[in-house]
Amino acid sequence: MPAAAPAPSQDVKRKAAREVIDILHEIATLLNTRLDRQQLSYCVSLIENGANPEALANVIRQLREEYAVEYVSGEDVGAR
Numbered sequence: 001m002p003a004a005a006p007a008p009s010q011d012v013k014r015k016a017a018r019e020v021i022d023i024l025h026e027i028a029t030l031l032n033t034r035l036d037r038q039q040l041s042y043c044v045s046l047i048e049n050g051a052n053p054e055a056l057a058n059v060i061r062q063l064r065e066e067y068a069v070e071y072v073s074g075e076d077v078g079a080r
Helices: 010-030 037-048 053-073
Strands: none
Touching: 010 037, 037 053
16 A cells, blocks of 8 residues: 655645746736735635635725725725
8 A cells, every 4th residue: 555645844835825826916917907916815715715706806896996986086095
């Protein structure tokens, strides 16, 4: 009976996750999503935990629309 392969170390897992985010960021940049690496990381985490990707995209669009309206109207968004 073959021996079980050792589990990857935390460092290996972190490096792999960072590489995935880097690749996703490159794709997001090409698609002009205006999401940074941290935002993409949050989105991936939400999706991995069961969030509907389409619903998440809709929420991001709605937040951007709301933010743009507040910014144009001169409200201080940071004061909330």
